[in-house]
């Protein structure tokens with residue numbers, strides 16, 4: 402079986418490629434990064450190093466790569482021949498791959514060739530979003546063909562995947578932990594889908610929310626509070642017990658949302674949260690706060706990892722003072738090397754904190770005002786974010 406995967410980046414190589422290979426797929430990556438494309442094609446595969454004490458290496462074999470920008474025709478041919486199509490290019494890039502994907506899917510539909518498309522990105526219902534982008538590029542007639550032959554399957558993916566350079570090679574480096582949850586409720590029988598080392602579920606919503614509102618929420622919180630206080634990596638930030646306590650207070654409140662919304666067991670959720678914090682602390686990992694905090698406008702959207710759980714706990718009348726402070730720290734993320742951070746700070750300079758918070762996170766005027774006041778305080782004196790008496794009192 403053949404899989405075509407958009408995005409030979411950290412998670413594409415370090416996770417999706419590995420699992421697809423373990424499920425018997427030969428993989429063709431579509432990417433624009435020449436160095437990675439050449440490296441994969443030279444070796445007909447690539448190595449993954451585990452970030453554990455043994456630092457063992459795993460080779461993914463039978464892999465090729467195409468520069469989809471330079472060679473759209475070959476990319477199209479690969480997509481047409483594929484048994485499965487997957488992505489991990491970053492949410493903001495899904496609309497960029499949509500025109501090529503649409504062309505391939507329409508061609509396939511005309512030949513009555515069904516396929517599952519799995520967008521593996523940190524977003525609630527990323528595949529549904531990709532479908533919207535693809536349909537926007539299609540005529541009404543094409544859309545009706547796509548409806549019959551292209552199934553966009555939502556997923557949740559979890560593995561901390563980085564990479565490093567060694568002897569001119571870019572090596573994918575991953576923690577041993579992984580989870581790939583796939584919504585199998587809408588897939589067509591007989592159309593290939595990975596079955597091994599994945600979790601097939603009928604309702605993806607609690608899984609993707611748990612991924613974003615516990616795993617990514619804690620990660621982003623560590624990144625933004627860490628950056629504000631001058632830490633370079635997630636692991637360094639976690640060594641500060643007050644940061645750890647602030648993040649714990651946010652996550653502890655978020656767990657209540659899962660108890661009330663999905664009737665999940667609190668002890669099991671607490672165990673999951675503790676395991677997540679332990680993963681974040683993995684001494685083999687050196688994860689820059691600038692990677693984890695990248696693209697703050699995306700991360701401050703109303704359904705994303707920070708504002709999403711904050712709004713949901715508010716709706717349940719659960720005070721979330723930790724969440725409020727952490728959102729404020731994200732609005733203070735002033736990293737000149739991150740285009741979204743630069744844009745965010747420009748908005749703040751032009752229209753102030755409150756209007757920016759209302760625009761970006763779509764929060765009410767009252768909630769945005771409260772967070773804006775915190776932004777002003779922490780801008781003056783970042784250490785005040787660690788005044789945990791306030792967090793405890795508000796609770």
Ligand SMILES: NC(=O)c1ccc[n+]([C@@H]2O[C@H](COP(=O)([O-])OP(=O)(O)OC[C@H]3O[C@@H](n4cnc5c(N)ncnc54)[C@H](O)[C@@H]3O)[C@@H](O)[C@H]2O)c1
Nearest residue numbers: 408409410411412432489490491492494497522523561562
């Ligand atoms: N790295 C992780 O730990 C991790 C874990 C879970 C989920 N994710 C999610 O996976 C996605 C990818 O993350 P990543 O860390 O692998 O990022 P990355 O930057 O390492 O990889 C993205 C890859 O996509 C390629 N790309 C971008 N635009 C493209 C286009 N138009 N056409 C073809 N290729 C294109 C890039 O060249 C790059 O190689 C994101 O949505 C991220 O949130 C990442």
Ligand SMILES: O=P(O)(O)OC[C@@H](O)[C@@H](O)[C@H](O)[C@H](O)CO
Nearest residue numbers: 523558559560561617620692693
């Ligand atoms: O990829 P992002 O930018 O959405 O988020 C950054 C990290 O939190 C993320 O990549 C985690 O490492 C990953 O989601 C763990 O599964």
